[in-house]
Amino acid sequence: MLINLNSDNIFSCENYLDIASNIGAEIFTIGFSVEKRPIIALKKGTGKIKVLFVSRIHGNEPATTQAMLEFFNNYNSKDITIFGILLANPDGASLFEQLWLQNREPHWKNSFNNARLNAAGVDLNRDWFDLSQEETRAIRRFIFSIRPDFVIDHHEFYWSDKGYPPKQPIEDEDGFMATMTDAPFYGVHQFVKEISKKAMYTLIEKLENDFQWKIKVRHFAGKSDNNIEIPTVLGIYLALRGIPKLLVETWGVGCSTLLLEQRIKFHYLSMKYITNWIRSEESSFLNKPESLQLLRYNLKDADSRKIDLFLRKLGLHQIKFKKEKDSVIVNIPTTEVGFIDTIHNSIFERKRM
Numbered sequence: 001m002l003i004n005l006n007s008d009n010i011f012s013c014e015n016y017l018d019i020a021s022n023i024g025a026e027i028f029t030i031g032f033s034v035e036k037r038p039i040i041a042l043k044k045g046t047g048k049i050k051v052l053f054v055s056r057i058h059g060n061e062p063a064t065t066q067a068m069l070e071f072f073n074n075y076n077s078k079d080i081t082i083f084g085i086l087l088a089n090p091d092g093a094s095l096f097e098q099l100w101l102q103n104r105e106p107h108w109k110n111s112f113n114n115a116r117l118n119a120a121g122v123d124l125n126r127d128w129f130d131l132s133q134e135e136t137r138a139i140r141r142f143i144f145s146i147r148p149d150f151v152i153d154h155h156e157f158y159w160s161d162k163g164y165p166p167k168q169p170i171e172d173e174d175g176f177m178a179t180m181t182d183a184p185f186y187g188v189h190q191f192v193k194e195i196s197k198k199a200m201y202t203l204i205e206k207l208e209n210d211f212q213w214k215i216k217v218r219h220f221a222g223k224s225d226n227n228i229e230i231p232t233v234l235g236i237y238l239a240l241r242g243i244p245k246l247l248v249e250t251w252g253v254g255c256s257t258l259l260l261e262q263r264i265k266f267h268y269l270s271m272k273y274i275t276n277w278i279r280s281e282e283s284s285f286l287n288k289p290e291s292l293q294l295l296r297y298n299l300k301d302a303d304s305r306k307i308d309l310f311l312r313k314l315g316l317h318q319i320k321f322k323k324e325k326d327s328v329i330v331n332i333p334t335t336e337v338g339f340i341d342t343i344h345n346s347i348f349e350r351k352r353m
């Protein structure tokens with residue numbers, strides 16, 4: 001391992017950046033946090049197909065960053081281009097480092113919840129519809145500049161307080177040690193749904209071979225009445241914008257260094273297996289639907305403040321539109337129709353006519 005798991009600087013952000021600059025990856029600064037810490041992205045490979053890993057959108061989920069460093073260090077292929085956002089929430093990660101140095105006891109009470117958030121106190125994984133924070137805007141800009149073919153968003157989840165103290169987390173009443181979430185059903189293009197689902201079951205099959213851990217499948221189907229699901233979380237946002245995705249999560253918040261090596265390994269192998277799988281599925285990725293669709297939103301008799309809000313949202317998410325007398329026209333990839341419809345339906349509380 002690049003970082004000795006018994007060392008004091010195991011969660012040091014400075015150390016992460018030092019290591020990142022010595023593993024043969026290209027490094028970009030894609031933006032800055034509220035407290036002006038750089039947000040770093042790594043890149044290796046030159047292939048046409050691109051996969052992006054996002055770590056640490058929540059600062060108190062540390063195994064994900066270390067897994068990324070390990071994976072980039074060991075990746076020597078060129079055929080798939082891999083990108084990684086090492087610390088999506090550098091302020092939260094830095095606060096986590098300080099809090100952990102003061103209290104290293106693994107305990108569900110030591111989840112350091114403020115380190116989940118950015119320095120403005122915002123959960124960056126609830127900000128994707130509004131893009132109110134520096135970090136989410138920078139990451140969004142980066143994602144759409146590279147247009148990845150697949151994204152894995154890496155998380156760790158809370159140590160349940162049920163049945164505490166579990167001697168080993170596997171004895172936790174919840175009984176599972178990892179979760180995976182594919183794309184939601186509602187509004188998401190068939191191509192995105194199918195690729196995301198296939199990727200998820202491929203990963204689960206492999207990881208269940210390597211680990212004794214039970215993996216829970218989560219699936220945000222949207223509301224049962226097929227109503228509007230506002231994409232405030234990255235995974236739903238990406239899926240609605242035509243990008244296949246997975247959320248991979250291990251048990252780990254509040255766990256300090258307990259089972260850290262396995263937690264890192266789980267994320268590391270997820271990155272490795274998904275990259276191998278994408279290589280074997282190259283033709284599906286190269287044949288993704290690219291056609292455009294012209295959408296007309298009839299805004300006759302609509303409230304002018306709502307129309308303004310609609311146009312501002314389209315602008316915020318950099319979707320080009322043409323305003324005509326009683327309607328707004330958008331020409332976008334078919335894979336993103338669900339996203340524009342979601343903005344429209346949520347503001348006007350009705351479906352596109």
Ligand SMILES: [Zn+2]
Nearest residue numbers: 058061155156
């Ligand atoms: Zn998280």
